[in-house]
Amino acid sequence: MEKTEAIIQIQQLSKQYRLGQKVVFDTLREKLSHIFRRYPDNFSEQKVVQALQDFNLNVNQGEVLGIIGFNGSGKSTLLKLISRITPPSSGEIHIQGNVSSLLDIGLGFHPDLTGRENIYLNGAILGMKRTEIKAKFADIVAFSGIDEKFLDTPVKRYSSGMYVRLAFSIAAHLDSDILLIDEVLAVGDYEFQKKCLDKIDTITKSKRTVLFVSHNLAAIERLCNHTIVINAGEKVFDGKTTKAIEHYYNLHKQQTQPENLLSPDVVRSGSGDVKFKKVEILDERIKPKSEIATGDDFTIKLDLDVWQPIKNPRIAITVKNRLGLTLFQCYSKDTQHNFSDFDNNTSIFCHIKNIPLLPGSYYLNLWVADQFQTHDFIEHAYDLVIQEKVQASNSQIPDAQYAGNIFIDNVWESILI
Numbered sequence: 001m002e003k004t005e006a007i008i009q010i011q012q013l014s015k016q017y018r019l020g021q022k023v024v025f026d027t028l029r030e031k032l033s034h035i036f037r038r039y040p041d042n043f044s045e046q047k048v049v050q051a052l053q054d055f056n057l058n059v060n061q062g063e064v065l066g067i068i069g070f071n072g073s074g075k076s077t078l079l080k081l082i083s084r085i086t087p088p089s090s091g092e093i094h095i096q097g098n099v100s101s102l103l104d105i106g107l108g109f110h111p112d113l114t115g116r117e118n119i120y121l122n123g124a125i126l127g128m129k130r131t132e133i134k135a136k137f138a139d140i141v142a143f144s145g146i147d148e149k150f151l152d153t154p155v156k157r158y159s160s161g162m163y164v165r166l167a168f169s170i171a172a173h174l175d176s177d178i179l180l181i182d183e184v185l186a187v188g189d190y191e192f193q194k195k196c197l198d199k200i201d202t203i204t205k206s207k208r209t210v211l212f213v214s215h216n217l218a219a220i221e222r223l224c225n226h227t228i229v230i231n232a233g234e235k236v237f238d239g240k241t242t243k244a245i246e247h248y249y250n251l252h253k254q255q256t257q258p259e260n261l262l263s264p265d266v267v268r269s270g271s272g273d274v275k276f277k278k279v280e281i282l283d284e285r286i287k288p289k290s291e292i293a294t295g296d297d298f299t300i301k302l303d304l305d306v307w308q309p310i311k312n313p314r315i316a317i318t319v320k321n322r323l324g325l326t327l328f329q330c331y332s333k334d335t336q337h338n339f340s341d342f343d344n345n346t347s348i349f350c351h352i353k354n355i356p357l358l359p360g361s362y363y364l365n366l367w368v369a370d371q372f373q374t375h376d377f378i379e380h381a382y383d384l385v386i387q388e389k390v391q392a393s394n395s396q397i398p399d400a401q402y403a404g405n406i407f408i409d410n411v412w413e414s415i416l417i
Helices: 028-035 076-081 115-125 130-144 160-174 190-204 217-223 242-256
Strands: 004-019 048-060 064-068 092-096 098-103 177-182 209-213 224-232 232-242 274-282 298-306 312-319 325-332 346-352 360-369 376-388
Touching: 004 298, 028 064, 048 076, 048 098, 048 209, 048 232, 064 217, 064 242, 076 092, 076 177, 076 209, 092 274, 098 160, 115 130, 115 160, 130 160, 130 312, 160 346, 190 209, 190 217, 209 217, 217 224, 217 242, 232 242, 242 376, 274 360, 298 376
Parallel strands: 064 209, 064 224, 098 177, 177 209, 274 376
Antiparallel strands: 004 048, 004 092, 224 232, 274 298, 298 346, 312 325, 312 360, 360 376
């Protein structure tokens, strides 16, 4: 391999999984048994999942690379291939330096061993020397936030929060040239997640190479200057993080069909007794409205397809920005509005006054339920575009890039003291 700044080089990498078949490992015995099997597998394309296909990537030393994409797009598979957990079907991976992974938090913990014993056991599994674990022991315990009185208690008696906090703390204190991180911000409570994010931030500033997979786009934006987008096993974007998030957002938009939310292509969850059929934006006269500006009044109309009658229905519309952060939610129960039972197809109107969103692109999540269960939930069901408002006076709406997403009318004054 030629000398290059790239600490990771991936060339024409592909990974296939066969459904319903025993995995064949690369040992002579297993290969021979596979060749001379009396009844060979019925190989067909229907039994093959292409997790990654013809994947190429260079990662430079000291780079913090973000990796985003839909569930099942191949992000975790890529990290497992780089960490040698699973072999590729074809292609090459060249790595300079040692690799540590935060992929499966708590993997290697023994339930009958104490927290103290598992720190040494799990640290050794992750590649730490005993002297290194001993030197970092106090820092590991302090970071996990677990009281020392629990250290000599078997981890099977730990709460799930204590378990994942200790596991992450051990993994976070690894020293390596390359660190692979997969959705670790999903563990623990809010305070611990913030601590995890700060720890990752410290690691990224240490000039170590980091590959960071997350659905938390705000964390990706904060930590990564360079991000790739993976979709259906292929790299579809490689560039600046802001542009990558924009590309990922546009992929979501392609799945949005507000005129026909009953399409089988729309991803949804729930019982299906009631389904969202259509979203429409209306003006004050309940006529279709094509543009919305900051401060406008408008109405969101939701058409519902009722398959089975439900009692005490409730509906929520959640407004999110491009990073997936919730800005606000319109929930029927919060306004103490009680709908009559849904017995037939129904249209719901949500009237919004003086929308405070700054110019930009947002999206709506839709949810309908009764007091017992969710009947339909659609993420990114509708794209809400807020235009810049034409001001009659000299007042000016601030640039959303610098002011956030919400505009609050405010007045300033000064007094000499």
